[in-house]
Amino acid sequence: MAPTTQFELAQPPNDAVSSLVFAPNAPSRLLASSWDKNLYLYDTLTTSENGDAEDGSGVSHGTLLRTYEHRAPVLDVCFGADDNEAFTAGMDWEVRRVDLESGEQTTVSKHTAPVRRVVYSKAHSLLISASWDSTLHIHNPTNPSLTPLTIPLPGKPHAMAASPSKVIVAMTSRLVHIYDLGTLAGALESQSGEAPAPWQQRESSLKFLTRAVAAMPSDGGYATSSIEGRVAVEWFDASAESQARKYAFKCHRQTDNAAAAGVTDVVYPVNALAFHPVHGNTFASAGGDATVALWDAEAKRRMKVYQKFADSVAAVAFSTDGRFLAVAVCPGFETGMEDYSGEGRTKIVIRELGENEARGKGAK
């Protein structure tokens, strides 16, 4: 048994992390997009010579392999077809393809507002970007001759996630659109320029602004979270009995007894969600209360709450083999903040999960 199961990566980003993603193949290859205008590529397992081992334990602290500078803060990142291709969503309205080997960057798409999210579907070779200009852009990076598809959205997208066959787009005004990836691929292929209709249109189960979406690897459904400390789990299947299974629950809240006005419930946003790739019913939620919790979506049970981190948790990601959990820790943005900086307080924590740590216990 490893003596330490949790460590901070050496040389963390200089400012808040917007997104974390593990490579589709190598379990220790991690990308982090940051507000400091850089994309960071880490190897989480090796320890570089200059990687500080200040505690002298010789424990792995990971290696920063490379950084990729952008013109503006990077709001999201995803891997492409292999471990050497990445796509980034930029504040500079652009979607870029980054060759992680050569460092070469090419602009894939241009929106008319900052790009909030990017997802890539390997099965359909589709790159989907969601921008605050209220459009989705659909590309096929393997066939650049195809004219990209633009789909207008009824609201500003804030979160997006892809399951094996669907992509879920969560927008302002509690709008949720689910597109079928096959239909999108077909529409792109046909080059008719017509935007396909969503496969399903839903209203979010949560009353407040949607913060994150994550899709079940089983293709069964998805989870959403809001700024008001709540998570909802829903199923794609539109039948009444499947819809009856959906539920929502409060989380990432704290009771503050110190306040003079009696008991105050402090409600934090749930910043990120991630499903476990192996134990597909398990998902992690990352909250502004500086905690990460593991939940069993099927059994509707909380499995674990990790010890508080130093600051709000901005992003979480599971490695492809499900053995590691990456947690991005940086100060949370709160209502009324005039200024914000994650400088010096941003960390990425890698936790090695115990064998059964993320396995659901089954319904009780």
Place this chain on the structure above:
Amino acid sequence: MGKKKRGHPDVEEILARPWCYYCERDFEDLKLLISHQKAKHFKCDRCGRRLNTAGGLSVHMNQVHKESLSHVENALPNRQGLDVEIFGMEGIPEDVVQQHNQRIIQNFYQAQADRYAATGNPPPGQGGKNPPKKLKVENPDDIKKRLAEHRARIAAQKAAGGAPTHTPPVGAPDGQSPAQSASPGTFALLASPLPPQYPQGGFNYPPSNLPSRPGSNLPVPSGLPPRPGQPGFPGYSANASTVDELVASASGQQGDHIDQMIRDLERGEAPARMGDSAAPASADEPAPEKKSKKDKDKNVRMVYDDELSPEERMALMPRYAFVPQAA
């Protein structure tokens, strides 16, 4: 009353059962309790080793895994602390023991009262004074008297020139119940106390009067909040209500002040949310919504409450803003 009630042990037996400080479960014997504690509360989640106490687990986590134990797993929200050293039934603070006993007693009498109310049986020990068997209260003299009255009335009606009518006189002094009106003539002829007469005197103790057991100085069970798991407690799932009740009782309240207790229940909701190991289980969309309405009188502070997302707010800051080149 020597006969044991089937399947319902008496309160002393329940009170004697060993129970777990962390989750309030009770067990057949101490051995089972200890193995429960080792499996549920003192098990290392890294290597599965079962320790004897929370302190032992803490030391183990520290030395073997270099982690620190912050709370006891699977414990009730207000019992997660590492400050009390529990082993089996040892180490439980006296006030917690008393709260536990009180809760057991309350639940016991509530369950008993519910049972009596459901079955219509009186509590044991009262049978002799007011036995259910004596449903017929009228004695033969009464009946004869009533019969005589009735005959006199029939005769009076005859005398008044009418044939015997089957319509009962409205507001007759003998207080015939409407249930009997269907066959008053027959009744008059047979003059025997038929079953329909029961309403006149049989039900001296409707179910609602049953619960209070004489001689017990305990709080009256009927005034307590519903037992855990009882359906129909608005907005509370079975899980949450157990925990809430415990939270409330553990916060040092006496069970006799109902309003205070309900308020406590509502307040107890908050720690239960975060600490409740079964939080998602208690979470159907309608229930939390109802609660959040209740929460209104409790202060809720949202760390982030805005129409714009935090990212959009940050994007407005000069530090992060992107100014597109004039194209």
